[in-house]
Amino acid sequence: xxxxxxxxxxxxxxxxxxxxxxxxxxxxxxxxxxxxxxxxxxxxxxxxxxxxxxxxxxxxxxxxxxxxxxxxxxxxxxxxxxxxxxxxxxxxxxxxxxxxxxxxxxxxxxxxxxxxxxxxxxxxxxxxxxxxxxxxxxxxxxxxxxxxxxxxxxxxxxxxxxxxxxxxxxxxxxxxxxxxxxxxxxxxxxxxxxxxxxxxxxxxxxxxxxxxxxxxxxxxxxxxxxxxxxxxxxxxxxxxxxxxxxxxxxxxxxxxxxxxxxxxxxxxxxxxxxxxxxxxxxxxxxxxxxxxxxxxxxxxxxxxxxxxxxx
Amino acid sequence: xxxxxxxxxxxxxxxxxxxxxxxxxxxxxxxxxxxxxxxxxxxxxxxxxxxxxxxxxxxxxxxxxxxxxxxxxxxxxxxxxxxxxxxxxxxxxxxxxxxxxxxxxxxxxxxxxxxxxxxxxxxxxxxxxxxxxxxxxxxxxxxxxxxxxxxxxxxxxxxxxxxxxxxxxxxxxxxxxxxxxxxxxxxxxxxxxxxxxxxxxxxxxxxxxxxxxxxxxxxxxxxxxxxxxxxxxxxxxxxxxxxxxxxxxxxxxxxxxxxxxxxxxxxxxxxxxxxxxxxxxxxxxxxxxxxxxxxxxxxxxxxxxxxxxxxxxxxxxxxxxxxxxxxxxxxxx
Ligand SMILES: Nc1ncnc2c1ncn2[C@@H]1O[C@H](COP(=O)(O)OP(=O)(O)O)[C@@H](O)[C@H]1O
Ligand SMILES: [Mg+2]
Numbered sequence: 333x334x335x336x337x338x339x340x341x342x343x344x345x346x347x348x349x350x351x352x353x354x355x356x357x358x359x360x361x362x363x364x365x366x367x368x369x370x371x372x373x374x375x376x377x378x379x380x381x382x383x384x385x386x387x388x389x390x391x392x393x394x395x396x397x398x399x400x401x402x403x404x405x406x407x408x409x410x411x412x413x414x415x416x417x418x419x420x421x422x423x424x425x426x427x428x429x430x431x432x433x434x435x436x437x438x439x440x441x442x443x444x445x446x447x448x449x450x451x452x453x454x455x456x457x458x459x460x461x462x463x464x465x466x467x468x469x470x471x472x473x474x475x476x477x478x479x480x481x482x483x484x485x486x487x488x489x490x491x492x493x494x495x496x497x498x499x500x501x502x503x504x505x506x507x508x509x510x511x512x513x514x515x516x517x518x519x520x521x522x523x524x525x526x527x528x529x530x531x532x533x534x535x536x537x538x539x540x541x542x543x544x545x546x547x548x549x550x551x552x553x554x555x556x557x558x559x560x561x562x563x564x565x566x567x568x569x570x571x572x573x574x575x576x577x578x579x580x581x582x583x584x585x586x587x588x589x590x591x592x593x594x595x596x597x598x599x600x601x602x603x604x605x606x607x608x609x610x611x612x613x614x615x616x617x618x619x620x621x622x623x624x625x626x627x628x629x630x631x632x633x634x635x636x637x638x639x640x641x642x643x
Numbered sequence: 644x645x646x647x648x649x650x651x652x653x654x655x656x657x658x659x660x661x662x663x664x665x666x667x668x669x670x671x672x673x674x675x676x677x678x679x680x681x682x683x684x685x686x687x688x689x690x691x692x693x694x695x696x697x698x699x700x701x702x703x704x705x706x707x708x709x710x711x712x713x714x715x716x717x718x719x720x721x722x723x724x725x726x727x728x729x730x731x732x733x734x735x736x737x738x739x740x741x742x743x744x745x746x747x748x749x750x751x752x753x754x755x756x757x758x759x760x761x762x763x764x765x766x767x768x769x770x771x772x773x774x775x776x777x778x779x780x781x782x783x784x785x786x787x788x789x790x791x792x793x794x795x796x797x798x799x800x801x802x803x804x805x806x807x808x809x810x811x812x813x814x815x816x817x818x819x820x821x822x823x824x825x826x827x828x829x830x831x832x833x834x835x836x837x838x839x840x841x842x843x844x845x846x847x848x849x850x851x852x853x854x855x856x857x858x859x860x861x862x863x864x865x866x867x868x869x870x871x872x873x874x875x876x877x878x879x880x881x882x883x884x885x886x887x888x889x890x891x892x893x894x895x896x897x898x899x900x901x902x903x904x905x906x907x908x909x910x911x912x913x914x915x916x917x918x919x920x921x922x923x924x925x926x927x928x929x930x931x932x933x934x935x936x937x938x939x940x941x942x943x944x945x946x947x948x949x950x951x952x953x954x955x956x957x958x959x960x961x962x963x964x965x966x967x968x969x970x971x972x973x974x975x976x
Pocket of ligand 2: 391392393429500501
């Protein structure tokens with residue numbers, strides 16, 4: 333439904349480089365930042381599509397090109413086969429990474445004002461209920477907590493009953509409870525059949541919400557697919573975690589694949605969990621404190637980029 | 644096509660933002676009232692101890708009258724200008740020694756006294772001319788300037804600075820993502836500020852007029868026309884400053900760059916009549932000069948719409964120029 337073909341965006345680097353991120357020195361010419369460097373995507377109707385990547389990867393620039401807010405340096409975006417036109421504004425709902433609303437405006441007034449810009453709108457009561465705004469409806473938008481503000485901005489993005497909704501790092505900076513809260517709102521939106529485009533650097537969030545993912549780094553797509561497929565294509569092992577003092581001798585290459593020390597824990601990778609546990613029992617290794625987990629998107633990301641998530 | 648619904652929604656938001664902001668009330672209403680009040684107290688009672696008499700063509704002579712003590716005689720080379728000064732109580736009496744005439748203001752107690760002295764000291768064949776007119780105090784003269792000055796700050800900062808702040812905080816980006824057109828947004832900013840600034844200016848005008856009873860010889864229609872055109876010109880100038888500027892510091896600097904010269908060179912505080920010709924020319928380029936000059940001549944001299952025609956034409960041209968350029972340069976981001 334929404335297709336991007338070979339999107340490229342170059343920025344001229346600002347002199348007071350206050351937002352360098354990893355883009356610094358990425359350009360071919362000095363002073364030129366290749367924020368997005370040839371991204372192609374295809375987003376199917378009704379799915380939740382995730383763009384994952386560390387800060388500065390080019391997620392925001394990519395979604396803003398999809399939204400028609402940023403003009404690509406080259407490449408094109410098509411919605412239902414046509415280039416983005418003025419009517420796309422009526423059909424898209426957008427929640428930016430950083431937005432302020434006008435001062436001295438209450439939550440209710442903000443919903444009214446944004447509602448009046450669109451030809452097709454959702455009744456205010458429905459939005460208030462859906463995004464749980466009723467407790468602070470008459471509060472000034474400048475006096476909301478982080479979670480309340482994000483819920484309001486989500487409601488503003490939903491005011492025109494959009495076909496496709498863009499959420500750019502909607503839960504960054506929220507406390508765990510507010511984040512979980514927000515996830516359930518996004519799940520409701522998905523359930524109503526809307527297409528969701530989500531960027532995040534929380535792998536847990538992506539795993540929970542997204543049907544389809546791309547990993548972005550340095551302005552390029554480095555992996556794409558369904559979360560399960562991505563994991564099963566890249567990994568066929570399981571991780572065993574044991575306290576470091578439990579392991580007193582070297583482990584054989586069979587059934588173990590590798591072992592790495594992370595602080596006080598040893599992380600053992602194996603393809604045969606039964607044989608591994610049997611081996612450990614036979615060799616009198618204490619299994620108290622043992623954890624078994626399957627590979628996560630976070631492991632995949634580290635595998636793909638060879639580095640930890642930069643935050 | 645402009646959508647009235649969109650326009651009204653933004654207009655309402657902007658009006659609310661102004662009306663709920665206490666600090667903007669202080670700046671826009673209380674500040675000019677205090678300023679005018681303070682000036683009235685400082686310059687209200689013009690305690691001249693000496694009498695002042697203008698003599699045409701000059702005060703050199705041995706006449707008995709010209710020797711009177713406690714009267715200051717000044718040369719008045721231009722008869723018409725000197726008569727106006729009598730009307731405004733700036734001269735207590737004007738003597739024309741060539742044609743044996745004198746002018747005195749029938750509402751001036753000082754004029755009455757000096758006339759008695761003249762009658763007692765010179766030939767009886769001197770002809771009396773009477774003028775009338777109220778004393779023009781400094782506060783009468785300075786009120787149009789202060790109204791204009793207040794209007795200038797309100798228009799330039801209330802539009803220019805606010806739009807730049809919107810751009811920096813992401814308000815404009817959020818609005819850009821909706822079907823709202825730039826023209827609808829800008830028109831709402833202009834109209835909101837225009838009615839607010841006119842409501843404030845006229846309130847301050849009528850309140851101070853009622854308290855200080857300053858001179859108003861011209862028509863209210865012409866005065867309001869000049870003030871409205873001035874407000875539009877200054878608002879459009881604010882739009883131009885804000886068309887692309889993304890940093891509040893740069894916007895603040897630019898606005899100061901425009902407001903300071905206008906504060907000094909637009910004849911708000913003192914007349915530029917005697918100033919260097921270059922200063923006078925520069926002053927004519929500033930929109931505030933035309934607001935103040937126009938308003939002042941309407942209020943003090945009772946100027947008609949034709950008398951202030953050039954001021955009106957300049958303000959209209961300035962306003963159109965700024966808005967065309969501003970709309971062309973405008974970027975949401
Ligand atoms: N307006 C801009 N001007 C200059 N550089 C920019 C601009 N926007 C983004 N960048 C740079 O482009 C790169 C990608 O940024 P962004 O898309 O915001 O990444 P993300 O959203 O993944 O954190 C970064 O290096 C950033 O510094
Ligand atoms: Mg971002």
